[in-house]
Amino acid sequence: MRYFLLDKVTELVPGERARGLKCVTLTDEVLHDHFPDFPVLPGVLVVEAAAQLAGLLIEATENRDESVEPRRAVLVQIQRAKFHKPAQPSDRLEIVATLGPTLDSAAQANVEVTIDGELCCRATITFMLQSIDSPRLHEKRRELYRLWLRDLQPPVVVR
DSSP: OOOOOOOEEEEEETTTEEEEEEEOOTTSGGGGTSOTTSOOBOHHHHHHHHHHHHHHHHHHHHTOOTTSOOEEEEEEEEEEEEEOSOBOTTOEEEEEEEEEEEOSSEEEEEEEEEETTEEEEEEEEEEEEEEOOOHHHHHHHHHHHHHHHTTOSSOOOOO
16 A cells, blocks of 8 residues: 655745645545544654655755765654644644754654644654665656645756
């Protein structure tokens, strides 16, 4: 099963921050069993949506030099994840990822998820930057980024 949890990126400033949206709907199959009379999006999937946005921000920041093969952000650690409000059907999660400390081989992002202005989740996420010899992976990633970024003005391209 594929979990593309980010629906849209609404802002991307490489080297600084990214904003995105996840809309929770009853078509999210996981809601049917979690929990039967009180459907909520599992916290791990809220963090995954935030990690997808943070990974995009890190890759957009790190892969600007077109003469070098792109490196991919691989999730290695979730720190200080705290949940404050459950995400339920009809909620629109607004996600903000802010670039934290970066090294040559790793980067961190601070993420915050809100629902109607109320804090849902906050965490610090660490990624390893890795060269991956797979043209198919790079094309799939670029295709996904094109979908997420299609409405940004001016247009942004991420390798």
